[in-house]
Amino acid sequence: MKRILLAEDEEVLRMLVVDTLEDEAYEVDEAADGLEAVQLLNSRTYDLVILDYMMPGYTGLEIIEKIQSSEIKAQGKILMLSAKSQQFEQERILEAGADYFMAKPFSPLKLIEKIEVILHEAESIHY
Amino acid sequence: MKLVHMEKYKNSLFGNIKNKLSEWLELEDVQTIPDQEVFRFLHSIKGTAGTLQLCGLMAITEQLLEETDEESGRLWIPSELRNFLFDLIEHTYEYEHFDEVEIKGKPVRDSQAPLIQIIDDDISMLILLKDLLEEQGWMVITNADPVKATNQYFEMQPDCLILDIQLPAKDGFQILQDIHLHNEKYFIPKIMISIQNDKHTRIKAFKMGADDFIGKPIDVDEFIVKMERHLQRKRIFDQSVLIDEMTQVYNRRFLDETLPRYFNDYKRSGQHFSISIIDIDHFKRVNDRYGHVVGDFVLAEFAQFIKGQIRSSDLICRYGGEEFVLILPDTSNEQAKHKLTGLIKAFSAKEFTHEGQSFSVTFSAGVFTVENEHVTPKEALEEADTSLYEAKRTGRAKVESMQRTRSTKKTLNVSVIDDDIIIRTILTKALRSLQVPHLDLDIAVYEDGPSFLNSDRAREELGHFLILDGVMPIMDGIEVLQKVKQGSNADYYTVLMLTGRKSTDDIAKALTLGADDYVTKPFNIMELKTRIERLLTKLI
Numbered sequence: 001m002k003r004i005l006l007a008e009d010e011e012v013l014r015m016l017v018v019d020t021l022e023d024e025a026y027e028v029d030e031a032a033d034g035l036e037a038v039q040l041l042n043s044r045t046y047d048l049v050i051l052d053y054m055m056p057g058y059t060g061l062e063i064i065e066k067i068q069s070s071e072i073k074a075q076g077k078i079l080m081l082s083a084k085s086q087q088f089e090q091e092r093i094l095e096a097g098a099d100y101f102m103a104k105p106f107s108p109l110k111l112i113e114k115i116e117v118i119l120h121e122a123e124s125i126h127y
Numbered sequence: 128m129k130l131v132h133m134e135k136y137k138n139s140l141f142g143n144i145k146n147k148l149s150e151w152l153e154l155e156d157v158q159t160i161p162d163q164e165v166f167r168f169l170h171s172i173k174g175t176a177g178t179l180q181l182c183g184l185m186a187i188t189e190q191l192l193e194e195t196d197e198e199s200g201r202l203w204i205p206s207e208l209r210n211f212l213f214d215l216i217e218h219t220y221e222y223e224h225f226d227e228v229e230i231k232g233k234p235v236r237d238s239q240a241p242l243i244q245i246i247d248d249d250i251s252m253l254i255l256l257k258d259l260l261e262e263q264g265w266m267v268i269t270n271a272d273p274v275k276a277t278n279q280y281f282e283m284q285p286d287c288l289i290l291d292i293q294l295p296a297k298d299g300f301q302i303l304q305d306i307h308l309h310n311e312k313y314f315i316p317k318i319m320i321s322i323q324n325d326k327h328t329r330i331k332a333f334k335m336g337a338d339d340f341i342g343k344p345i346d347v348d349e350f351i352v353k354m355e356r357h358l359q360r361k362r363i364f365d366q367s368v369l370i371d372e373m374t375q376v377y378n379r380r381f382l383d384e385t386l387p388r389y390f391n392d393y394k395r396s397g398q399h400f401s402i403s404i405i406d407i408d409h410f411k412r413v414n415d416r417y418g419h420v421v422g423d424f425v426l427a428e429f430a431q432f433i434k435g436q437i438r439s440s441d442l443i444c445r446y447g448g449e450e451f452v453l454i455l456p457d458t459s460n461e462q463a464k465h466k467l468t469g470l471i472k473a474f475s476a477k478e479f480t481h482e483g484q485s486f487s488v489t490f491s492a493g494v495f496t497v498e499n500e501h502v503t504p505k506e507a508l509e510e511a512d513t514s515l516y517e518a519k520r521t522g523r524a525k526v527e528s529m530q531r532t533r534s535t536k537k538t539l540n541v542s543v544i545d546d547d548i549i550i551r552t553i554l555t556k557a558l559r560s561l562q563v564p565h566l567d568l569d570i571a572v573y574e575d576g577p578s579f580l581n582s583d584r585a586r587e588e589l590g591h592f593l594i595l596d597g598v599m600p601i602m603d604g605i606e607v608l609q610k611v612k613q614g615s616n617a618d619y620y621t622v623l624m625l626t627g628r629k630s631t632d633d634i635a636k637a638l639t640l641g642a643d644d645y646v647t648k649p650f651n652i653m654e655l656k657t658r659i660e661r662l663l664t665k666l667i
Contacts, residue, residue: 011169012140105177
């Protein structure tokens with residue numbers, strides 16, 4: 001079973017995404033802010049880390065920095081969620097080290113599709 | 128993928144929004160809220176709203192976000208923030224209380240909506256009929272107490288009356304008898320409803336002036352069609368009539384059509400003219416003391432008296448209730464005041480008798496003289512009305528003309544008691560936006576019964592309009608109503624209860640305890656405003 005971390009401070013959105021992912025038979029951990037996310041990331045490795053850009057504690061970008069500087073355990077793929085959907089913001093996020101980007105608001109259906117593609121790609125590279 | 132339970136997330140989101148809003152709304156103005164917090168709150172709602180396809184919510188937050196900034200360092204004072212977030216507060220209220228289907232399916236009643244009065248002591252029937260009729264876009268006033276109801280009938284002059292035959296204290300036939308004389312002069316469809324559906328009862332009802340008879344149990348579809356027909360006939364009738372039946376002078380419709388002509392004539396000829404609004408003093412006392420039959424007689428006599436004393440070029444119209452408009456062509460302000468002073472003196476000398484008791488009646492007048500081209504008919508009437516109000520305020524039985532001076536308005540206490548901060552905020556805003564002529568509304572809100580009852584305001588001997596939530600945690604609305612009605616100043620109160628839709632018992636209790644009207648929650652804000660406006664206008 002693929003393991004996913006969702007770090008998102010908006011409670012209802014987090015609820016919705018977690019429920020949706022669990023319905024799709026993923027194993028999901030959730031973090032309500034940057035600090036919780038860092039704690040979880042230090043304790044285990046995820047196939048996919050979904051990070052909200054703007055969170056209290058640490059922002060999504062700060063967490064990516066920590067992963068890259070090996071301050072936090074290495075992880076699988078990183079998907080960043082952000083309401084800043086302009087092209088240059090997207091590029092900035094991808095340059096900073098996120099593997100994928102998804103603009104808010106998104107439809108839960110699109111998110112699932114995207115996650116399936118990401119995890120599938122990850123597999124084909126592995127083998 | 129299953130996304131059947133989107134509702135669940137929507138409800139949680141609005142629940143969270145409501146909690147945050149309530150937290151902010153409860154703050155005193157000595158505290159502040161950083162703009163950053165407001166920005167983050169709005170920002171995260173926006174994202175989630177989009178995902179949940181709550182387009183309205185997303186649009187509101189998007190717009191609000193434009194005026195907040197994460198980095199601004201600005202601090203909000205709670206009262207400012209309340210104004211700023213009002214659209215969101217209102218939207219949250221609407222989401223919580225209406226589902227979308229309901230909003231679409233429910234027509235909004237405006238001030239032009241037909242007014243229907245129901246008199247029935249069977250509360251569940253009364254509620255059923257009120258719901259049914261209001262679904263059609265009509266406005267319904269209800270009363271279970273026949274004596275109060277009769278007064279309400281004369282005061283509100285409904286477009287249609289629905290009357291149960293079996294009532295305690297005074298049956299439907301007796302009420303028909305009470306309003307009989309009024310009815311000969313006014314076309315108001317009267318529909319009797321009764322469980323007693325035999326030929327004898329039906330004939331008796333029709334003989335006594337009923338226009339329709341409906342047996343209980345009521346067939347809903349047929350009932351609605353019949354009501355539509357009655358209201359349609361009433362409308363056609365009203366539109367075709369130019370003479371006021373009761374007083375035999377022109378009616379308001381005629382005035383509305385004729386008045387602009389005087390203004391056009393003025394523009395052409397430059398010949399000034401005066402408009403006066405005249406109103407019988409303490410007319411309510413006449414009604415209370417001698418009955419509505421005598422009241423109606425006094426009105427008719429008054430109109431005929433004025434008609435007999437004016438020139439053939441002058442015009443008298445009944446403006447509504449005991450108010451008339453007099454138009455005096457080619458008459459200066461001084462001449463108009465002189466003429467009216469004479470009329471007041473002559474009319475006051477007139478003696479009325481009722482059952483051996485004699486009494487006299489006075490009237491007051493406000494005058495406005497049209498002396499420039501820029502004034503509109505509406506403004507002229509408002510000016511005359513303002514002067515009339517001044518005449519009343521400064522002792523009655525006199526004429527006033529205060530062109531270009533402002534009047535002192537009467538203050539009416541308006542209090543809202545509701546434990547829900549969102550509803551308090553919405554109601555306050557709605558009340559603040561009300562424009563009632565001659566009234567300054569002194570608005571106060573209370574979160575529970577005791578804090579209202581312990582206030583000085585509650586004991587004031589001043590007109591008081593009370594909007595009372597039926598269900599509250601600390602002291603039930605019914606109990607508050609009971610205490611208000613036990614007070615020595617109970618007569619000063621007009622009470623509008625907010626009740627749950629299904630709480631028949633509460634509605635019954637409220638009406639028996641003397642509430643003047645009730646509105647079931649959830650209420651539509653526009654509609655509640657219209658209703659309050661109508662009730663307030665009657666309080667002047």
